[in-house]
Amino acid sequence: MHIRQLRxxxxxxxxxxxxxxxxxxxxEELESHLQMHVEDNIRAGLSPGxxxxxALVKLGGVEQTxxxxxxxxxVPVLGDLxxxxxxxxxxxxxxPLFTLVAVLTLALGIxxxxxxxxxxxxxxxxxxPFPESDRIVALYExxxxxxxxxxxxxxxxxxxxxxTVFEGIAAYVDGVFNLQASDSPQRLQGLSVEANxxxxxxxxxxxxxxFLKGEDEAGNERxxxxxxxxxxxxxxxxxxxxxxxIPLNGQKYTVVGVMPPELSALxxxxxxxxxxxxxxxxxxxxxxxxxxxxxxxxxxxxEQAGEQMSVIAARLEQxxxxxxxxxxxxLRGYEEQLVGDVRQSLFMLMGAVGFVLLIACTNVANxxxxxxxxxxxxxxxxxxxxxxxxxxxxxxxxxGVLLSIAGGAVGVTTAWLTLDLLGKLAFAFLPRSSxxxxxLRVLGFTxxxxxxxxxxxxxxxAAQALKTNxxxxxKDGGQGSAxxxxxxxxxxxxxxxxxxxxxxxxIGAGLLIKSFVKLQSVDPGLRPExxxxxxxxxxxxxxxxxxxxxxxHQQVLERVTALPGVEAAGLTSHLSVEQYGTNGYVAVEGKTxxxxxxxxxxxxxxxxxxxxxxxxxxxxxxxxxxxxTKDAPLGVMINETMARAIWPGEDPVGKRVSGxxxxxxxxxxxxxxxDVKNMGxxxxxxPEFYFNYTQGGExxxxxxxxxxxxxxxxxxxxxxxxxxxxxxDPGQPLFEVQTMQAVLEGVVSDxxxxxxxxxxxxxxxxxxxxxxxxxxxxxxxxxxxxxIGIRMALGAQKTDILKLVVGRGATLALxxxxxxLVASFGLTRLMSGLLFGVSATDxxxxxxxxxxxxxxxxxxxxxxxLRAIKVxxxxxxxxx
Amino acid sequence: MGGKSDVWxxxxxxxxxxxxxxxxxxxxxxxxxxxEQTSGDLLSINYGTLYPALLKLEQEGYVSSDWGVSDNxxxxxxxxxxxxxxxxxxxxxxxxxxxxxxxARFFAPAEES
Numbered sequence: 001m002h003i004r005q006l007r008x009x010x011x012x013x014x015x016x017x018x019x020x021x022x023x024x025x026x027x028e029e030l031e032s033h034l035q036m037h038v039e040d041n042i043r044a045g046l047s048p049g050x051x052x053x054x055a056l057v058k059l060g061g062v063e064q065t066x067x068x069x070x071x072x073x074x075v076p077v078l079g080d081l082x083x084x085x086x087x088x089x090x091x092x093x094x095x096p097l098f099t100l101v102a103v104l105t106l107a108l109g110i111x112x113x114x115x116x117x118x119x120x121x122x123x124x125x126x127x128x129p130f131p132e133s134d135r136i137v138a139l140y141e142x143x144x145x146x147x148x149x150x151x152x153x154x155x156x157x158x159x160x161x162x163x164t165v166f167e168g169i170a171a172y173v174d175g176v177f178n179l180q181a182s183d184s185p186q187r188l189q190g191l192s193v194e195a196n197x198x199x200x201x202x203x204x205x206x207x208x209x210x211f212l213k214g215e216d217e218a219g220n221e222r223x224x225x226x227x228x229x230x231x232x233x234x235x236x237x238x239x240x241x242x243x244x245x246i247p248l249n250g251q252k253y254t255v256v257g258v259m260p261p262e263l264s265a266l267x268x269x270x271x272x273x274x275x276x277x278x279x280x281x282x283x284x285x286x287x288x289x290x291x292x293x294x295x296x297x298x299x300x301x302x303e304q305a306g307e308q309m310s311v312i313a314a315r316l317e318q319x320x321x322x323x324x325x326x327x328x329x330x331l332r333g334y335e336e337q338l339v340g341d342v343r344q345s346l347f348m349l350m351g352a353v354g355f356v357l358l359i360a361c362t363n364v365a366n367x368x369x370x371x372x373x374x375x376x377x378x379x380x381x382x383x384x385x386x387x388x389x390x391x392x393x394x395x396x397x398x399x400g401v402l403l404s405i406a407g408g409a410v411g412v413t414t415a416w417l418t419l420d421l422l423g424k425l426a427f428a429f430l431p432r433s434s435x436x437x438x439x440l441r442v443l444g445f446t447x448x449x450x451x452x453x454x455x456x457x458x459x460x461x462a463a464q465a466l467k468t469n470x471x472x473x474x475k476d477g478g479q480g481s482a483x484x485x486x487x488x489x490x491x492x493x494x495x496x497x498x499x500x501x502x503x504x505x506x507i508g509a510g511l512l513i514k515s516f517v518k519l520q521s522v523d524p525g526l527r528p529e530x531x532x533x534x535x536x537x538x539x540x541x542x543x544x545x546x547x548x549x550x551x552x553h554q555q556v557l558e559r560v561t562a563l564p565g566v567e568a569a570g571l572t573s574h575l576s577v578e579q580y581g582t583n584g585y586v587a588v589e590g591k592t593x594x595x596x597x598x599x600x601x602x603x604x605x606x607x608x609x610x611x612x613x614x615x616x617x618x619x620x621x622x623x624x625x626x627x628x629t630k631d632a633p634l635g636v637m638i639n640e641t642m643a644r645a646i647w648p649g650e651d652p653v654g655k656r657v658s659g660x661x662x663x664x665x666x667x668x669x670x671x672x673x674x675d676v677k678n679m680g681x682x683x684x685x686x687p688e689f690y691f692n693y694t695q696g697g698e699x700x701x702x703x704x705x706x707x708x709x710x711x712x713x714x715x716x717x718x719x720x721x722x723x724x725x726x727x728x729d730p731g732q733p734l735f736e737v738q739t740m741q742a743v744l745e746g747v748v749s750d751x752x753x754x755x756x757x758x759x760x761x762x763x764x765x766x767x768x769x770x771x772x773x774x775x776x777x778x779x780x781x782x783x784x785x786x787x788i789g790i791r792m793a794l795g796a797q798k799t800d801i802l803k804l805v806v807g808r809g810a811t812l813a814l815x816x817x818x819x820x821l822v823a824s825f826g827l828t829r830l831m832s833g834l835l836f837g838v839s840a841t842d843x844x845x846x847x848x849x850x851x852x853x854x855x856x857x858x859x860x861x862x863x864x865x866l867r868a869i870k871v872x873x874x875x876x877x878x879x880x
Numbered sequence: 881m882g883g884k885s886d887v888w889x890x891x892x893x894x895x896x897x898x899x900x901x902x903x904x905x906x907x908x909x910x911x912x913x914x915x916e917q918t919s920g921d922l923l924s925i926n927y928g929t930l931y932p933a934l935l936k937l938e939q940e941g942y943v944s945s946d947w948g949v950s951d952n953x954x955x956x957x958x959x960x961x962x963x964x965x966x967x968x969x970x971x972x973x974x975x976x977x978x979x980x981x982x983x984a985r986f987f988a989p990a991e992e993s
Contacts, residue, residue, distance in 0.1 A: 004940050004941060004964075005940075007939070007940065007941055008936070008939040008940045008941075011938075011939035012939060025957075026931070028955075028957075029908065029931070029956075029957045030931070032907070032909075032950075032954055032955055032956045032957070033907070033908050033909045033927070033956075035954060036907075036909045036910075036950065036952075036954060036956070037909060037927075039952070040913075058926070058927050059926070059927045059928045060926040060927065060928035060929070061928065064928060065928035065931060068928065068929070068931075068932045069931050069932050069935060071932070072932035072935045072936055072939075073935060
């Protein structure tokens with residue numbers, strides 16, 4: 001019995017399809033039935049007419065029988081859906097231009113949403129590739145005057161000993177890894193990590209092992225774990241790599257394991273080596289140099305752990321008043337740490353593509369409305385013949401969903417084709433950008449968006465269909481006034497909405513553009529033209545002390561300076577604008593400050609010619625020169641901000657300061673240089689110190705940037721500079737070789753991307769909105785052709801008609817702009833973190849964009865208005 | 881609609897099956913006429929209701945249909961009982977007899993008392 005029922009249902013499901021053939025067969029069967037009945041009746045003595053009538057009565061009507069038969073044949077709801085789909089598809093195919101415009105509009109909206117969602121999915125939503133990754137947190141110190149800081153070794157050890165909330169805490173830091181590859185030395189991006197680092201992450205190597213306890217102690221540290229990417233690219237994925245040695249930093253390191261590919265997708269780290277803390281740092285509570293991650297015990301929330309860290313930090317502050325004054329401890333999710341502050345710009349862009357989709361929806365809704373108005377008689381006839389109104393609504397919504405799914409398909413295809421580009425070029429700076437792809441979640445998102453979109457813009461014409469007044473529509477000579485006016489109101493609301501949405505996007509883009517222009521006009525305090533930069537990382541194994549380091553640097557500088565075309569060559573520990581230095585408090589001779597109120601100053605190490613090479617002006621005194629050798633008395637150079645902050649109205653040259661990284665003794669200021677944007681382009685310069693590379697700052701000499709000013713195209717110098725460096729040490733790689741112009745562009749590249757993307761979105765939304773307002777005004781003119789004709793027949797002038805039409809459009813545009821103004825006022829505040837030098841409610845941007853949008857909207861109304869005044873009253877009066 | 885028509889539908893289906901068993905392959909019109917005749921013209925059915933019932937039986941696999949030629953040379957769709965139909969008829973006939981027998985018991989004592 002169950003099988004029978006199943007079989008019957010299957011037959012009914014199949015009955016949904018192939019309807020036409022079956023209908024014909026049924027008609028034939030019924031016709032033969034009637035014929036036989038009629039013949040019998042005639043034989044019984046009835047007239048042919050009466051015979052047929054009675055046969056029909058007995059049957060109960062041919063159409064009624066067919067309808068009952070159909071109900072038994074298919075599944076009514078599904079059957080209707082199938083019918084709706086087929087009818088909808090036919091309607092869409094019959095109007096290819098309409099369908100093309102609608103599908104492309106939707107494809108733009110849905111495609112943009114898909115692309116951006118796939119970025120957000122990869123970067124923000126997909127969990128990190130670690131087991132229970134939500135238990136991994138980043139720990140850091142807080143420091144009252146400057147916010148956050150890295151962690152010192154004694155603090156790390158106290159955290160590790162005193163906490164009860166972590167399974168493990170591990171420190172790591174960027175390391176210097178120069179690989180002596182067969183042809184040329186290669187600088188690798190590597191981390192020095194405590195032995196339990198991989199346990200905290202919870203990740204196991206794909207071959208070999210991770211570090212053992214004790215390998216992060218001096219004497220055991222010559223082991224490395226490779227990333228999957230490095231293993232594949234540099235070692236041909238050799239499965240026998242484990243226990244082989246590789247030449248690193250002039251030493252032999254034994255490979256003990258290879259990490260799985262997920263880690264390579266997450267970051268560019270190419271290898272890991274054990275972190276051995278230098279002896280002096282083990283007791284230096286004030287030396288904050290390490291990053292820290294921890295894995296929470298199961299069941300411990302980050303909040304609980306944070307509380308305990310605060311308690312521990314408060315205790316340490318009590319215990320070590322001098323080193324720990326104003327210092328706390330805090331944590332955040334590891335994911336947040338890795339991804340950084342891209343959240344705001346991604347969410348801003350997601351909001352923007354949402355607006356574009358909204359505009360696309362309103363445009364398609366408008367198209368559908370206009371078309372529905374043309375179909376109002378068809379609808380009225382169907383209602384009169386007994387079509388259920390609900391059924392009509394469903395028909396419209398089905399058509400809408402069909403359109404939006406077609407749009408979604410085109411959009412996804414486009415997104416899929418451009419995604420590689422998006423991931424590799426546009427968003428390459430984002431962490432995890434290599435993971436950007438269309439996965440099930442993205443496709444599900446797109447499908448959901450498409451269906452919702454279809455329903456949303458299908459509802460407007462459907463609602464209108466519901467309002468159709470059948471009698472009016474059928475009797476009125478064709479000018480369905482009920483539909484016309486009701487529809488106009490909906491259409492107007494849609495146009496106002498899309499103008500408002502376009503306004504919001506234009507404002508957002510305008511603010512970003514203005515920020516970017518302001519940023520471009522910021523004087524970095526140096527002259528980047530004709531400067532080539534290159535970075536050098538010197539390994540501790542090879543260059544053990546400051547003497548060895550400055551000897552190498554000196555030789556490189558001499559050789560590079562001697563190259564033809566070179567005007568000046570210098571070195572710096574932190575490249576201006578791009579890198580921040582390290583900071584500390586200084587004491588000033590003759591001035592007293594309250595504790596923690598002492599001047600906080602940035603430090604950089606430079607070689608004498610750095611200022612000349614970078615084009616930083618000397619304001620007073622002198623720069624370093626050959627007199628400032630290792631054994632000569634120390635001297636420092638300062639920037640103008642520091643001069644103003646500490647010695648306002650005095651001449652600082654000759655004044656003396658002292659501080660931790662310089663010297664415990666008093667050191668005189670020998671010169672003042674112009675301010676450089678040392679904290680990045682968007683920040684005001686802070687007080688800054690420079691001291692000479694031959695005179696100490698050993699810890700800073702390991703990672704230096706070379707700056708070369710030349711009379712030639714700086715990029716053409718790259719090969720020569722590399723050759724000269726390797727003439728000094730053939731095993732020493734140069735990396736990030738680029739012009740200073742490129743460095744400055746790199747600093748603003750994420751802003752440039754935000755600006756470009758938002759501008760593109762705003763431009764497309766503007767075009768869509770204009771098409772929308774143009775369409776509605778054209779439709780209005782067509783609808784009111786007769787009215788216009790009457791007015792003209794009664795003596796209205798062309799200017800009156802022009803005013804009438806443009807006036808209506810202007811009202812809509814104004815309403816849209818005002819609504820957009822209110823919305824932008826609320827929304828742009830959310831992006832204030834992305835702005836520079838312009839307020840989120842910048843009146844010039846708001847006013848300018850408002851006027852622009854209004855003016856452009858008027859033009860869009862003007863074209864239909866021109867058509868209106870060409871109306872010939874005689875023809876118009878007869879117009880239907 | 882609802883329950884009442886279901887009962888009727890069920891009974892109609894049983895009549896159709898029984899008719900097909902008695903007459904062999906037959907077209908819709910023939911089945912309708914035969915049912916009326918058998919009922920001694922006590923039953924007047926709307927012929928139109930027969931076709932959905934036949935379709936249902938076909939979907940359930942109790943009857944099959946084929947186009948053929950009628951006595952007076954007219955193309956008509958002929959229905960015939962399948963093997964499953966024979967079984968189903970036997971089963972339903974049994975159930976029907978049981979039902980009527982049970983009902984008969986309810987009415988018989990009422991007459992006695």
